[in-house]
Amino acid sequence: MKKTLFAQRFKTLASSLLLASTLGLAGTAAAEDPLKVGFIYVSPIGDAGWTYQHDLGRKAIEEKFGDKIQVKYVESVPEGAEAERVTREMASSGSKLIFGTSFGFMNPMLKVAKTFPDTHFEHATGYKTEANLGNYNARFYEGRYLSGIVAGSMTKTKTLGYVAAFPIPEVVMGINAFTRGAQSVNPDIKVKVIWVNSWFDPGREREAAVTLMDQDADVITHHTDSTAVVIAAEEKGKYAIAYHSDMSKYGPKAQLTAVTHHWEKFYIDQVQQALDKTWKPTSIWGGVKEGMIDIAPLNAVVPKEVAEKVEKAKAALADGSLHPFAGPVLDQDGKETVAAGSNMTDEVLLKMDYYVKGVDGKLPK
Amino acid sequence: MDTNTLILMLVATVAAAIPLIFAALGELVVEKSGVLNLGVEGMMIVGALFAFIVAAETGQLWLATLVGALAGATMALIFGFITLSLMANQVATGLALTIFGVGLSAFIGQGYTSVALDGIKNLDIPVLSSLPVVGKLLFSYNILVYLAFAAFIAVTWFLYKTRAGLILRAVGESPSSAHALGYRVIRIRYLAVLFGGAMAGLAGAYLSLAYTPLWAEGMTAGRGWIALALVVFATWRPGRVLIGALLFGGVTIAQFHVQGLGVEIPSQFLSMLPYLATIIVLVLISRDAGVIRLNAPASLGQPWHNELH
Structure with missing residues (x-):
């Protein structure tokens, strides 16, 4: 495989040029025009990470619906004005269902949605809806909780490390869920957090x-975008829990498991509804139950009892009997923020x- | 803080400073010859990519390192041709080189983000590496770290102790006088630019082969710009470039340790600290305006061609 990467690259280039020219010739023939679907990604697809997982969803709908749909995507779209331009162009070139997969696309998409009332828009990780704009997100924290159980069971130093990007609620939620998962195993475990103030900088990550491991953390995880943290753990002979994708x-020795996102089912549902003309704007926050969040297969070093415990917790998350933030939830000062017997609300x-x-x-x- | 933590911090500091040392030393030589190449980031990332490709395809890490340096030099050759032969504006060309390098590497590198690489390992010298304190501190890095320090000694010696270094500096001070004395100004500048490119390429190779053995678009994350700034703030002196790079790496690592220990300082402030500390220290040790004027190459950034004189 390695030797042919270059050859493949050029083959793909050549065949896409060929395809483009035949499409140009055959563009008018189809009996019923396929539904045009567009994806707007904030970063390059790459081979792991946030956008990669969304792109798996795109591939899934292409496979499922074949020539009933025509899919287009744009990578590395910066948030803000540029996102509006790309969205508008997609809508005006006939896309009828447009997915935007970054928080900062929300307002640009909202703006464009108002001028294209017949086009359906779906925005990931935002909170606004409109007559033709829905939003969707995954309950990342459920996966974090499960991975916390794994980390808590495997640590010997009772110290876990967390490389985090920016102190926004989404990231804090993950840290807290991970900590609660680990503490469900052993309440003495503590989690050290280092903020790198960047989503992507392999060197800083x-x-x-390395700093966390030097300070005694023997299982580390990350809420940043590269694979550097997992690689560092492998090098130092420590454990890691990957995020977004299986790394x-x-x-191979370091990764205990990974918290992974799965958008395939959601995208298939949305396209189906658009084809059936039953699409409605919804606000979906799916978790383990909906299959949007899962964890990668556990590393062979994880003992069977731990695997069983994780399986049980996963089933409980799916049937709703377990909530990662079920009361009592205590903050750092020991103050109770959620009383026993109730769960933290989504809000x-x-x-x-x-x-x-x-x-x-x-x-x- | 115990000694062990301190040693670990120092080791991490050196590792973090290496790409800056390579790239900044290279740029220092370029600027000493009177050429300002702002394309360091672009050359670095192209070096990182091609080093990674060769390592992934052949598994030959030495060859990969060499190719990384060559790739950086090739980028520098483009810059040299445009600014030295065609006499285009150096600032604009350098900026374009960075944009080109970042884009080109992202395009060519698409298929390589999925490749996992066994990177360059740290040395494990029998006896020496296992000595207490010294072993970790001096004998446990990967080979490129030693190469960076060797490059520092070589560059310092070359610039200040050799005839060739004197000629290079003369070209940077007054190309017309150097020309009048019979030196080939353009050729000397080409060589300096190529050396700068190769060093930036080495910095990239260090990142993609040893520091974080992976390829990802934009993985140099601005280190080329930091290297450029270091050269200016170090007032074109190799010793201060080295101090600046180590200081930057050191403060970066120290602030992570402070965060890990749970000290109550906002992390946003800590993230800014390496930049702030490096600038303040370098400005303080180089605050003598006369010395700066003495060290700054007088013809820096000005196009020159022998037919014009």
């Missing part, structure tokens, strides 16, 4: 990971701005 290739979750008990250090504000 590595430096933060076991980069750390409170989405605004999470404090660390729970077990996280070391202070949350930057």
Whole structure:
């Protein structure tokens, strides 16, 4: 495979040129025009990570619907004005269902949605809806909780490390869920957090990971976009929990599991509804139950009892009997934020701005 | 803080400073010859990519490192041709080189983001590497780290102790005088630019082969720009470039340790600290305006061609 990468690249280029020219010739023939579907990605697809997982969804709908749909995507679209331009261009070139997969696409998409009332828009990770704009997101924190159980069971130093990008609710929610998962195994475990203030900088991510391991963390995880943290753990002979995608290739010994997103089913449903003309704007926040969040197969070093415990927790998350933020939830000072017997509401979750008990250090504000 | 933590911090500091040392030393030589090449980031990332490709395809890490340097030099050759032969504006060309390099590497590198690589390993010298303290501190890095320090000694010696270095500096001070004395100004500048490109390429190779053995679009994340700034703030002196690079790496690592220990300082402030500390220290040690004027190449950034004089 390795030797032919270059050849493949040029073959793809050549065949897409060929395809483009035949499409140009045959463009008028079809009896019923296919539904045009568009995807707008914030970063390059790559081979792992946030956009890669969305692109798996795109591939799934292409496979499922074949020539009933015509799919187009644009990578590396910066948030803001550029996103509006790309969205508008997609809508005006006939796309009838457009997915935008980054938080910062929300307002641009909303603006464009108003001028294209017949086009359906779906925005990931936002909170606004409109007559023709829906939003969708995954309950990442459920996967974080499960991975926390794994990390908590495997640590010997009772110290876990977390390389985090920016102190926004989504990231804080993940840290807290991970901590609660680990503490469900052993309440003495603490989680150290290092903020790198960047979504993507492999060098800094590595430096933060190495620092955490130097400070005694023996299982580390990350909420950043590269594979550097897993690679660093592999190099140092420690464990890691990957995020977004399965990164076991980069750390076969290190990766215990990975928290992964799965958008395939959601995209298939949306396209089906658009084809059936039953599409409606919805606000979907799917988790383990909906299959939007899962964890990668556990590393062989994870004992069977732990695997069973994780399986059980996963089933409980799916049937709703377990909530990662079921009361009592204590913050760092021991103050109760959710009383025993009740679960944290989604509204409170989405605004999470404090660390729970077990996280070391202070949350930057 | 115990000694062990301190040693770990120092080791991490050196590792973090290496790409800056390579790239900044290369740019220092370029600027000493009177040429300003702002394309360091672009040359670095192209070096990172081609080093990674060769390592992934052949598994030959030495060859890969060499190709990384050659790729950086090739980018520099483009810059040299446009600015030295065609006499285009150096600032604009350098900026374009960075944009070109980042884009080109993203395009060619598409298929390589999925490749996992066994990178360059740290040395494990019998006896020496296992000595207490010294072993970790001096004998446990990967080979490119030693190469960076060797490059520092070589560059310093070349610039200040050799005739060739003197000629290079003369070209940077007054190309017309150097020309009048019979030196081939354009050829000397070409060589300096190529050396700068190769060093930036090495910095890239260090990142993609040793530091974070992976390829990802934009993985140099601005280190080329930091290297450029280091050269200016170090007032074109190799020793201060080295201090600046180590300081930058050191403060970066130290602020992560502070965060890990849970000290209550906002992380946003800590993230800014390496830049702030490096600038302040370098400005303080180089605050003598006369010395700066003495060290700054007088013809920096000005196009020159022998037919014009």
